[in-house]
Amino acid sequence: MGRRPKDYMKNKIKRPKMKTILHAPKGMPDILPEGNVLRRKIFKLVEEMSNFYSFGQIETPILEETKLFMHGSGPTSDIVKKQMFTLKTPGGDSLSLRPEFTPNIARAYLENGMYNWPKPVKLFSWGPVFRYEQPQRGRYRQFWQCNFEILGSSDPIYDVLTIQIFYNLLTELKIKNLLIEINTIGCDNCRPIWHKNLKTYFHSKQKSLCPDCKNRLKTNPLRILDCKNESCQSLKEGAPKMIDYLCSECRNHFKQVLEYLETIGLPYNINHNLVRGLDYYTKTVFEIRKADDNIALCGGGRYDYLIEMLGGKPTPAVGGAAGVERLVEIIEKNQKSETSFKPKVFLIAIGDLAKQKSLKYLEDLRRVKINTAESFAHESLKAQLRQADKFEVPYVIIIGQKESIDNTVILRDMKASTQEIINGEKLVEELKKRFKNDNINII
Numbered sequence: 001m002g003r004r005p006k007d008y009m010k011n012k013i014k015r016p017k018m019k020t021i022l023h024a025p026k027g028m029p030d031i032l033p034e035g036n037v038l039r040r041k042i043f044k045l046v047e048e049m050s051n052f053y054s055f056g057q058i059e060t061p062i063l064e065e066t067k068l069f070m071h072g073s074g075p076t077s078d079i080v081k082k083q084m085f086t087l088k089t090p091g092g093d094s095l096s097l098r099p100e101f102t103p104n105i106a107r108a109y110l111e112n113g114m115y116n117w118p119k120p121v122k123l124f125s126w127g128p129v130f131r132y133e134q135p136q137r138g139r140y141r142q143f144w145q146c147n148f149e150i151l152g153s154s155d156p157i158y159d160v161l162t163i164q165i166f167y168n169l170l171t172e173l174k175i176k177n178l179l180i181e182i183n184t185i186g187c188d189n190c191r192p193i194w195h196k197n198l199k200t201y202f203h204s205k206q207k208s209l210c211p212d213c214k215n216r217l218k219t220n221p222l223r224i225l226d227c228k229n230e231s232c233q234s235l236k237e238g239a240p241k242m243i244d245y246l247c248s249e250c251r252n253h254f255k256q257v258l259e260y261l262e263t264i265g266l267p268y269n270i271n272h273n274l275v276r277g278l279d280y281y282t283k284t285v286f287e288i289r290k291a292d293d294n295i296a297l298c299g300g301g302r303y304d305y306l307i308e309m310l311g312g313k314p315t316p317a318v319g320g321a322a323g324v325e326r327l328v329e330i331i332e333k334n335q336k337s338e339t340s341f342k343p344k345v346f347l348i349a350i351g352d353l354a355k356q357k358s359l360k361y362l363e364d365l366r367r368v369k370i371n372t373a374e375s376f377a378h379e380s381l382k383a384q385l386r387q388a389d390k391f392e393v394p395y396v397i398i399i400g401q402k403e404s405i406d407n408t409v410i411l412r413d414m415k416a417s418t419q420e421i422i423n424g425e426k427l428v429e430e431l432k433k434r435f436k437n438d439n440i441n442i443i
């Protein structure tokens, strides 16, 4: 038997109603369907890049133990000191929303035993990061980054490959007038002397430093070079430069990075004040921005000690991140195209000259969208052929000292186990012809 309607009215639940509509948290805007169209196009392109350069996607939790960042990003970094969203769980643990990806990826590398994977391990990721900062143009509290990380090689070619990937990404997004700012901040052998000299230098200018930099002078004087405050700008001009204190290993490394950049024709500018705000960086640091704008579109560098700092074996690594919102702000809505990941060729370089040449060939192949894998960190032909086998590619390109000088390459047909010497200029055409004969789709 049902109750009568007037009983319904009497017993109706009174729900509390908001008097005003709530807003999203400051600096964390909603991304509506229209705004997502362009982001998805960027992501497709990132995926395409990762396929071409053989990066696997990794997803790490948005929350991590706070001590990961304290230890990884560094206790004196702005990110840790001022910008983390930290919470206590009901169980009493301290977790933080990730302010960046690199420490998470380093943690995941160790936790999942990726040190046993063929090296270098190439990973990319894409997702939101959180920093408590004053929202303004191109600066949010929740923003998205895409990251490329290469773990397990100290070879400078990977510093350049990282830069090249981001540069290509921006170029493919039709962002013009790009400038790569680059610097080296040395290693644990040579940096302390620079550090000491920087400290002495800024000590003598202490009175003119901004309040933040007065603090930085005590905790980490290197950070003063990063300061955007007007009052500190002119003081930086006479500051000691890392380049004058480099040990021979770091000097060589930086020299090779610059040589590789020149070989592939990327425009760079050495910026002695570029140190980037994180404790884990060593040797190369870089940012890419539009030449007529101060806002960085992406940045990164080498972090040879991070894995060890997190409890692993010494593992050199390099990587970088681009901010998706900043890309969205400048690009026109005109990108497309998708490929499936499966390298079609494997590029083998033996010796330094061959490595330089191979970067050029890599670019030739990328332009025609022939997905290419490589293992530049391995020196021997045998080790590189072993890697090529794992990818099951139909063709392998081999460049040795003789081929580098002759401008030729050895093209090896893996199925037929035959090989031929090809003029380097004709490589792309020859591969296209063979793929056509073999009925292999490039894309």
Ligand code: AMP
Pocket: 100, 131, 133, 138, 139, 140, 141, 143, 145, 296, 297, 298, 299, 300, 321, 322, 323, 324, 325, 326
């Ligand atoms: P960083 O980890 O600070 O080097 O940042 C890498 C990239 O993320 C930058 O080059 C920007 O494109 C982007 N980015 C950094 N901070 C923010 C922010 N607060 N809001 C939007 N994008 C940011």
